[in-house]
Amino acid sequence: NAVKVAIVNEKAMMDKYPGWKPYGGSKSKTSDEITDRDRRKHETKEERRLRRNIRAQMAIENSRKEELGL
Structure with a gap:
């Protein structure tokens, strides 16, 4: 259950991976959800x-559709 921590050279990572952003956070939230x-x-x-x-x-409409479909 050890936690692994990486020290990252931000400039080197940005050069190697152009889309990478430091402290990017979770990818599950889109900008639409945030706004x-x-x-x-x-x-x-x-x-x-x-x-x-x-x-x-x-x-209500979805439940009616499911009732008709069943």
């Missing part, structure tokens, strides 16, 4: 309520 999260910070209560209602409506 969406930032936008939600400034939403009003009404906007959050509308977003919830839309998600609920989509869930």
Whole structure:
């Protein structure tokens, strides 16, 4: 259960791998997810309520589609 730590020469890595960025973090989050999260910070209560209602409506429609398909 040892943790391995690497000391990285950032300039050498950038030269060798042009797409590499130091402290890049997780690749699972796209820029769309990040901007969406930032936008939600400034939403009003009404906007959050509308977003919830839309998600609920989509869930209802999906469950109806599954019932018809089964």
